[in-house]
Amino acid sequence: AQTVTQSQPEMSVQEAETVTLSCTYDTSESDYYLFWYKQPPSRQMILVIRQEAYKQQNATENRFSVNFQKAAKSFSLKISDSQLGDAAMYFCAYPLNTGNQFYFGTGTSLTVIP
């Protein structure tokens, strides 16, 4: 069965600094996708970044990038130049190959200190 593990319940970062959120997963599939979602106090989950497992290049979206280690089944999220608006819960997610059923990690609560 697929599992997604986030071992850091809470993290904090100084504004303008860099922080890395960890995620590990388990799967027997060779081709899959991984996602990071952000949930601010407004409750709406927002897509941060997506990685396709067959691509060796790490995905990047502006200040957000991932470190994808397929052999280690690790998928960490790096946030550079942290901003106050980055404060939120961050969830790592693994979608089943049926397409629209996701497994989510337990989340990491990120605090940005001004």
Next chain:
Amino acid sequence: KAGVTQTPRYLIKTRGQQVTLSCSPISGHRSVSWYQQTPGQGLQFLFEYFSETQRNKGNFPGRFSGRQFSNSRSEMNVSTLELGDSALYLCASSLGPDSRITKGYTFGSGTRLTVV
């Protein structure tokens, strides 16, 4: 372009009652998925509908049910409410049957259900 709309935003119900939650997906999106979010269990998949058919179902009791209408709007129903059903219920829509290709879901802001 309107986002995913969930109504109501907040709901308080009594044990034993039933409740219906509504989700209107983004226009053109044909898939709607539902998740339950609780502090203890995190985000858990309830079910997914695509073109009015339930494609996948999570590990929830039969008290949890749903449906999708021809305009892609979806409802989920919980009968005989229990205290443990108190949660944030999130709806997510995607264009087609495989949201991984289209960069994942678009989520609504959820319905906060409190059972007393």
